[in-house]
Amino acid sequence: MRRHLAAHPQDAAGYEQLALTLLDQPERASDAIEAILEAIGLDPQRSDAHYFYSVLLLRTSQTYGALQAINEALRLDAYCATYFGYQAVILNTRRQPEKALLAASAGLAINPDHLECLYQRILALRRLQRFREAAVEITQLAFHYPNHPVTHRLLGEKARRDRQPLVAETHFREALRLNSTDEAAQDQLLELLLDRGEHALAQRDYLEAKTCLREAVQLNSTLAVAQQLLQHAIRATLWWHKPSAWSSSWKAGMQSRWQSPLLKDKLLVVGKALIYCLLLPFLLAFYLFSALLDWRHQQQLIEPTPTDIWFFSGLIWGGLVLACALLPPWPPLVWLLVVGGLVFPLRNYWLRLQQGQKRFPLGVALLLSPGGNAILKAYSLLGATNAANDCRGFLAFFGVFLLLYQIFRPAGQRP
Numbered sequence: 001m002r003r004h005l006a007a008h009p010q011d012a013a014g015y016e017q018l019a020l021t022l023l024d025q026p027e028r029a030s031d032a033i034e035a036i037l038e039a040i041g042l043d044p045q046r047s048d049a050h051y052f053y054s055v056l057l058l059r060t061s062q063t064y065g066a067l068q069a070i071n072e073a074l075r076l077d078a079y080c081a082t083y084f085g086y087q088a089v090i091l092n093t094r095r096q097p098e099k100a101l102l103a104a105s106a107g108l109a110i111n112p113d114h115l116e117c118l119y120q121r122i123l124a125l126r127r128l129q130r131f132r133e134a135a136v137e138i139t140q141l142a143f144h145y146p147n148h149p150v151t152h153r154l155l156g157e158k159a160r161r162d163r164q165p166l167v168a169e170t171h172f173r174e175a176l177r178l179n180s181t182d183e184a185a186q187d188q189l190l191e192l193l194l195d196r197g198e199h200a201l202a203q204r205d206y207l208e209a210k211t212c213l214r215e216a217v218q219l220n221s222t223l224a225v226a227q228q229l230l231q232h233a234i235r236a237t238l239w240w241h242k243p244s245a246w247s248s249s250w251k252a253g254m255q256s257r258w259q260s261p262l263l264k265d266k267l268l269v270v271g272k273a274l275i276y277c278l279l280l281p282f283l284l285a286f287y288l289f290s291a292l293l294d295w296r297h298q299q300q301l302i303e304p305t306p307t308d309i310w311f312f313s314g315l316i317w318g319g320l321v322l323a324c325a326l327l328p329p330w331p332p333l334v335w336l337l338v339v340g341g342l343v344f345p346l347r348n349y350w351l352r353l354q355q356g357q358k359r360f361p362l363g364v365a366l367l368l369s370p371g372g373n374a375i376l377k378a379y380s381l382l383g384a385t386n387a388a389n390d391c392r393g394f395l396a397f398f399g400v401f402l403l404l405y406q407i408f409r410p411a412g413q414r415p
Helices: 002-007 012-022 026-042 047-059 063-076 081-093 095-110 114-129 132-146 149-161 165-178 183-204 207-219 223-239 239-258 263-300 307-324 332-352 362-368 370-382 388-406
Strands: none
Touching: 026 047, 026 165, 047 081, 063 081, 081 114, 095 114, 114 132, 114 149, 132 223, 149 165, 149 183, 165 183, 183 207, 223 307, 239 263, 239 332, 239 388, 307 332, 307 388, 332 388
């Protein structure tokens, strides 16, 4: 194009074409303005040149100059609906909805199904709080342009205002399917998904909450609220939170039934409360266990699944050692418990060797270090004078450390 202009420097249409080429390159807006001004200087009667000049000025936030340029285009060609539509765009940008409404109506008088004029008329009516008239115009837009992304976005906004979130969500999805860069439709779909996710969390419908919030995170991965709500929904669906969910639902059921005026309902609540009190120690123990698993899950980002046999076997073995510490000591049983407990750290050490980590096991290193002697001396001071109590104390310490090892075991030691 520049070669053509070098050969024909008086070609106004050529400069106009050059400006159009540069129009969609924001970093070259000044070059585009320079080219269109050259076209206007060569032929001031070209209405299209003034129109394109108006577009360039508005894109650089020069609204007053853009309005003057489009007015000049309309002076040269007063029967162009496109010019009236863009005049309405500028007036809506300048927060002058009354004038924008007049400009859009003038354009529609020339071309009743002009897309820009219809859209700008709807925007102006909304800003004037004339929502019923805007709804009629949206229907008209949908009739002329049923498969346009703007149509579906406006229908979604209308459905949302009419408190029809599912209908609105359908239209926003269709708008994004037709135009994946429609930020307005994306933002409103995101708000709907967050609302649905929060409502599902309040209703303890965690699967629905996860579905909505995952999609919200996909739409905007930097939104902290969506990330937090999604993590909450994920934690609530982990298998070790099932007793907690059951406890909450049971308490909610008792509270709602207690509001009943019938005596039998109140007696039923009293009976359930007694059963709940009997189960309370077990629930507290499970709360503690779930808190430990939550910590492990957050720190290591690995969910201990019910099929993780080695993990739960270690926990069960540690509990068994603690239980046997309450019984009279029997040497074969003590040796069996100790050897069986050592299987778990030795197995993990073997896995580390296979992964190329050749560090010595922490337990053996501690035993051979000066700190190990200090621990043994402290234990001898706390221990009892007879062998039976000393054996029980040893099993208790061994069981506690085995449980702690299983819970805080690094994720990299898993096969």
